[in-house]
Amino acid sequence: MAKKQRVTVVGTVLTVEYPTIGKKFVVDYSKYAEAVRVCALAHGFKQKYGDAASGGTPAEKYSEVQDIHASLLAGEWERTATPDLTPIICEAIARIKFPHQKNAAEKLQKVAKPEQIADWGKNAKVKAEILKIRSERAAKAAEDADEIQVDL
Numbered sequence: 001m002a003k004k005q006r007v008t009v010v011g012t013v014l015t016v017e018y019p020t021i022g023k024k025f026v027v028d029y030s031k032y033a034e035a036v037r038v039c040a041l042a043h044g045f046k047q048k049y050g051d052a053a054s055g056g057t058p059a060e061k062y063s064e065v066q067d068i069h070a071s072l073l074a075g076e077w078e079r080t081a082t083p084d085l086t087p088i089i090c091e092a093i094a095r096i097k098f099p100h101q102k103n104a105a106e107k108l109q110k111v112a113k114p115e116q117i118a119d120w121g122k123n124a125k126v127k128a129e130i131l132k133i134r135s136e137r138a139a140k141a142a143e144d145a146d147e148i149q150v151d152l
Helices: 034-053 058-073 086-097 104-111 114-122 124-144
Strands: 006-010 013-018 023-028
Touching (some): 058 086, 086 104, 086 124, 114 124
Antiparallel strands (some): 006 013
16 A cells, blocks of 8 residues: 655755655745744654653653653654663563562562563563553553543
8 A cells, every 4th residue: 555645854845745646745844933833843842752652651651751862862863772661571570470579570670680671571471461461551541531422
């Protein structure tokens, strides 16, 4: 299936191409009012940092935001780094190995070596437990979400 649109930016000229219909939209966004450009800039950063909010634990999200910040400071908009899954891997291990011990996940995070955590993350039982944790979190988020209004 062909991509619906292609967006490129050169300087302050934005081009949106629609290959399936043979159309192109070109705009020099420096011609927009200052207030509009500031909002557009803020929206871009909000979207960039907001991407870190999808999925994962608060600790994972915070770690991802730190990685995004570091890459932007380095002048890199596109990142290839992956989020740190240490907190959820340790939580899964704690549930499997120490189900009745309080704070086991936090203790594991403090003492486990990164190579050990990476190995744990490859284990099928740990992967299954991570899916279970994420499923529970999704169910809780859905439970806490606002009701959906549908008018037919």
